[in-house]
Amino acid sequence: MYGERVTSVDGPAVPPHSATQALPPDPVQPDPAQPYPAAEPDRLTRFVMRLYDRSPRWAVPLAALGCVAAGIAYTLISDPTRSAPDAAPSCLLKLTTGLDCPGCGGTRALWYVVHGDLPAAARHHFLFVFALPFLAYLFVAWAGQQAFGWRLPELRISSKVIGGFLAAWMAFSVLRNLPWAPFTSLYV
Numbered sequence: 001m002y003g004e005r006v007t008s009v010d011g012p013a014v015p016p017h018s019a020t021q022a023l024p025p026d027p028v029q030p031d032p033a034q035p036y037p038a039a040e041p042d043r044l045t046r047f048v049m050r051l052y053d054r055s056p057r058w059a060v061p062l063a064a065l066g067c068v069a070a071g072i073a074y075t076l077i078s079d080p081t082r083s084a085p086d087a088a089p090s091c092l093l094k095l096t097t098g099l100d101c102p103g104c105g106g107t108r109a110l111w112y113v114v115h116g117d118l119p120a121a122a123r124h125h126f127l128f129v130f131a132l133p134f135l136a137y138l139f140v141a142w143a144g145q146q147a148f149g150w151r152l153p154e155l156r157i158s159s160k161v162i163g164g165f166l167a168a169w170m171a172f173s174v175l176r177n178l179p180w181a182p183f184t185s186l187y188v
Helices: 043-054 059-078 092-097 106-114 118-124 126-148 159-175
Strands: none
Touching: 059 106, 059 126, 106 118, 106 126, 118 126, 126 159
């Protein structure tokens, strides 16, 4: 007991109660050498991770495809093109401010795309129609890789291109709300 030597992984043996012996870490001050401790996942996260680990590799792309199909089915069932002229808008921004939101016309554009009327779809939301082929290819490439191991050519989109697209979308959203002659044709 007394006189025992305490060995250290980092250095030579240190006598007990020595001035050079390291003190236990202060619980208030984090140890700068240690990264933040990993948070223990909650029960729902553990359940989802177990389910993901046990599921076949095609299940996630199929679930994503099911969500897309549910959105298209909702659009087809609700038929957003046949509303009364004096009906209140379903968009909260348009209902409260009277302005078209950045996504305004997207559901109607999807309805027209599904029915093969691209000019009418572009009339309702041009940028949505423009982005659809890129989004479809990205989904097919991802789902093919996940489910079947396909190696389709990767569509590399830089952050500058994404930023430019978002800037164009915001400019489109502002321009479509202007009350002057060339921009009134963008109303939906």
